[in-house]
Amino acid sequence: MEKTNPENHNIAITSPIANHISHIVAKISKIIAEPVKNYLDLGAGSGYITQIIVNILKPSDIYVVDFSEIALKELKKKGFKIIKADLNSEDLSKVLPKEYFDLITSFEVIEHLFNPDNLLENVKNLLRPGGYLILSTPNLAxxxxxxxxxxxxxxxxxxxxxxxxxxxxxxxx
Known part of the structure; x- marks a missing residue:
């Protein structure tokens, strides 16, 4: 697992998809009782959705996890703290603080894993009591x-x- 520190994460994103996601996150932000300080995105990919969430919720400590070297290079350029890990098998609590994150997200990732239980075990270990998980997966039906x-x-x-x-x-x- 590799870990690096951020430099800057204030990037403006505009598109119809960004507007849709922004609308959803804005609604979610009304449900969340406390400010989100510590945020983790599992399987962040390009960081597109991560950035939208950061722009709206304004967390101060932002981590992203992905396995792709290409994605991690781009995420690092965007200023996120990056961790290279295989979500099928690695225990992220070895490199991240337990019960630390106010919000953990994972968008369209779990359906690609052959061991989704590992992702959920990581969420259980890393999400603070009373924290929030936002997980999405495509609709098979x-x-x-x-x-x-x-x-x-x-x-x-x-x-x-x-x-x-x-x-x-x-x-x-």
């Missing part, structure tokens, strides 16, 4: 995925192989 299944194809956003793209549109089954 969406109309698009129903069509894929009717055509004998793999639903979108669900991985069958760690090595090959299998069974989706444009891929051999």
């Amino acid at each position: 969406s109309w698009a995925n129903r069509l894929f299944l009717l055509m004998g194809l793999k639903p979108q956003h669900y991985e069958l192989s760690l090595k090959y793209k299998v069974g989706g549109l444009g891929h051999n089954a």
Whole structure:
């Protein structure tokens, strides 16, 4: 696991998706009783959603976890504290303080893990009592995925192989 420190995380983001996510996070911020000081994003990817949440909730201590070297380089440029870790197997409480985070997010990650229990165990160890978890995953029963299944194809956003793209549109089954 690799850990580095932030420099700057004030980046403006505008797009229809950003506006939609901003609207959702603004609603969530009304539910959260206390200010979010310590924030962790598991599987942050490009940091796009992380940045939207940071812009709205303004946490002071921001960590992101990802496995991709490319993503981590970009996240570091954005000023986040980065940790390289495999969410399938690594115990993040070895490098992060236990029961520290006011908010932990994980967007569209858990469905890609072959050991999702490890992600949830990390959340249990790192989230402070009374803290918040925001986790999202694609809807297997969406109309698009129903069509894929009717055509004998793999639903979108669900991985069958760690090595090959299998069974989706444009891929051999």
